[in-house]
Amino acid sequence: RKEVEQDPGPFNVPEGATVAFNCTYSNSASQSFFWYRQDCRKEPKLLMSVYSSGNEDGRFTAQLNRASQYISLLIRDSKLSDSATYLCVVRGNTGGFKTIFGAGTRLFVKA
Amino acid sequence: DGGITQSPKYLFRKEGQNVTLSCEQNLNHDAMYWYRQDPGQGLRLIYYSQIVNDFQKGDIAEGYSVSREKKESFPLTVTSAQKNPTAFYLCASSEGTGSSGANVLTFGAGSRLTVL
Numbered sequence: 176r177k178e179v180e181q182d183p184g185p186f187n188v189p190e191g192a193t194v195a196f197n198c199t200y201s202n203s204a205s206q207s208f209f210w211y212r213q214d215c216r217k218e219p220k221l222l223m224s225v226y227s228s229g230n231e232d233g234r235f236t237a238q239l240n241r242a243s244q245y246i247s248l249l250i251r252d253s254k255l256s257d258s259a260t261y262l263c264v265v266r267g268n269t270g271g272f273k274t275i276f277g278a279g280t281r282l283f284v285k286a
Numbered sequence: 287d288g289g290i291t292q293s294p295k296y297l298f299r300k301e302g303q304n305v306t307l308s309c310e311q312n313l314n315h316d317a318m319y320w321y322r323q324d325p326g327q328g329l330r331l332i333y334y335s336q337i338v339n340d341f342q343k344g345d346i347a348e349g350y351s352v353s354r355e356k357k358e359s360f361p362l363t364v365t366s367a368q369k370n371p372t373a374f375y376l377c378a379s380s381e382g383t384g385s386s387g388a389n390v391l392t393f394g395a396g397s398r399l400t401v402l
Contacts, residue, residue, distance in 0.1 A: 218376055218393035274391060276328035
């Protein structure tokens with residue numbers, strides 16, 4: 176079993192749609208959680224950190240369920256510019272450099 | 287502007303040759319990392335360094351070497367011993383290496399290596 180698992184997609188949605196990505200992680204001792212966005216042939220960039228109480232940044236909402244070891248990202252009112260790969264990232268506390276990246280979920284937003 | 291600069295952006299290598307990828311940061315970050323990304327896979331850690339003159343192997347260090355002689359610089363050498371070197375290589379840095387959410391990774395633009 177992979178340490179961080181994501182549905183690879185692709186998700187094809189029309190502009191204005193709401194889309195949700197899920198991610199599960201295997202290490203219950205994981206401490207920090209993030210979503211990164213990666214455009215084609217570019218570097219990953221931090222989209223948002225994920226907090227236990229859930230957090231929102233504009234059209235983006237992240238949720239964490241520690242009991243189920245599950246993270247989600249919800250994008251509302253999708254824009255063409257949201258088309259990218261979304262990486263789920265989990266960090267443990269056994270040497271903070273133990274940052275594990277999911278393989279990513281590909282999103283295509285169409286006009 | 288602060289950031290991480292990787293060079294070259296594209297590199298072609300013949301089998302049997304060593305190549306060195308450059309990574310320079312002006313963020314005053316203590317920790318630096320090298321990752322490899324292959325299609326359909328998550329990023330995999332090659333080497334990391336918490337402080338100058340110290341570095342540790344990651345999950346896939348075989349066939350690679352690094353140095354950390356200056357805080358700003360963390361070059362990666364892909365040696366001829368690396369069996370499948372064609373990949374997208376990403377350098378990253380963070381303020382520290384603890385589990386604090388403040389220690390998020392910032393990436394350079396990457397170097398794409400192709401072995402001919």
